[in-house]
Amino acid sequence: MLDSECRMLDDQGMTEEWIVRVQGVEYGPANIETLREWKVEGRLLPANEARRANVNLWTTAGEIPGLFSVEAAVELREPPVQVSRRGFNQILAETFRTYRKGFFQFLGLTLIVLLPSICSQLTTAFVQPPQGSNVDFRSVLAAGFGFLTFILSIVMWPVYIAGIQILTAEIMHGQRPSLVAMLNEAVTFWPRIAGLCIFVYGVFFLLMIFGLAVGAMAAAAPSSVLLILLAMALLILQVWMFGRFFINVLFWQQFAVLENAGFTDALRESRALARSGRDLPWFQRPIWRGTLIASIWFAFVAAITLTAQWGTLQHYFNQLLATQDPQTLLQQMTEAQQASGFNVSAFALGVVEKILQPLLGIAFVVLYLDSKFQVPSHMEPVVSAGEGGKVR
Structure with missing residues (x-):
């Protein structure tokens, strides 16, 4: 139908010639074909003045039949773009889809922090001192090796965090970066991520110590209504501070890596986006x-932990009910733990948890992109970096 309409407009336009005026200079007379060539070359715009060669009434080039009007009609037929956010189920679906697409890259990234932990656990489990000996060279060597692998895991943790952000953003935009290239880029964020990790995790640790100290104070002091009320008030304060800080640092990883924001800017922007x-x-x-x-x-991690340690927890609970002396209870629990040996099921479930842990980081990247950028409902979000940042 549009083709027939165009032919009709062409037939009408071929019998007429037009004069156009661009920046005060008149061009023409020109027929419709010449005008179309000028339009394609960018020399003629809809806002330019135009008139028929035999008429002195000026209008605009946009009103010339068959020149711009057909394109405008086609554009009007296109449905308007509706901007919407993903639903929560769509965020979860995108999380699993991204993890599936980049499974081997995420697995390789996970191994840089998982392998040191595995080596430490296996060394501690299978290198045991001989019976009746308190100090043994093998046990000292195993302890030293375990400490070194623990330090290695901590050192590689900022690289792991940065890598999750980079991989997720690249995969969501249809790219497949190599693991080596991603690690090289993630290493550049190490100083900033390490500093933020020390601050964020340090504050969480202090808040937990504060809660434990309040509980210990309430348990050690003689019971009274005033003390109980004070302990409850302090615990409520601790929960409030914990929740408030958690909200403020909800997106610090995404801003520090994807927006290349500095230490203070990452925390400030995270707080603003979360609220x-x-x-x-x-x-x-x-x-x-x-x-x-x-x-x-956290519910998933708790379920895995309880599943792996259920038998041990039941044994501890029975001992707690049967033993009144705290020192005897502690000794019995220690002996039971040594007698149980290496827990294969707990080890295997722990490895599964670490392999699936990138899902948490991916979900927050998807949520970050969905919250920060308004995107059409049928398109993926396009990430534009802030000042000094990198485009993802």
Whole structure:
């Protein structure tokens, strides 16, 4: 139908010639074919003045039949782009899809922190001192090796965090970076990520120590209503500070890597993004979605831990009910742990947990992209870096 309409317009246009005026200079007379050539070359725009050669009334080139009007009609037929956010189930689906696409890259990235931990656990389990000997060269060597592998895991942790962000962003935009190239890029973020890790994890550690200290104080002191109320107030304060800090650092990893933000900027932008979306329903706000993602992961980790240690926990609970002396209870629990030996099921489930752990980082990257950038519902978000940042 459009083709027939174009032919009709062409037939009408071929019988007429036009004069156009661009920046005060008149060109023509020219027929419709010449005008189309000027349009293709960029010399003629819809806003330029135009008139028929035999008429002195000036209009615009956009009103010349068959020149711009057909394209405008085609554009009007296209449905308007609707901007929307992903649903929570779509975020989870995109998380698993990204993990599946880059499974081997994520696995290789996980191994740089998992292998040292595995070596440490196996060394500790199978290098045991002889019976009746308190100090043995093999046990000292095993302890030293375990300490070195522990330090190696800590050193590689910032690279692991940066790599998760880079891999996820690249895969979501249809690219398949090599593991070596990704590691080389992730290493460049090591100083910044390491400093942020020390700060963020350090604050969480201090808040946990604060809660444990309050509990120990309440247990050691003589019971009274005033002391119980004070302990409850301090614990409520600790929970409030923990939750508030968790919200403020919800997206620090994404800003530090994907936006190349500095130490302070990453924390400030993370806080702003986490508290954004106040005009949205509560279940679409980044703060609640991030909390739900973290809760799902922590519940999964707790389920794995309880499954692996269920028999040991039952034994400890029975001893706790049967033994009144704390020192005797501690000795019995230590002997039971030594007698149980190497727990293969706990080891295997721990490895599975570490292999699946990138899912948590991927989910937060997807949530970050969805929360920070408004995207058409049928398109993937396009990430543009901030000032001094890198385009992902």
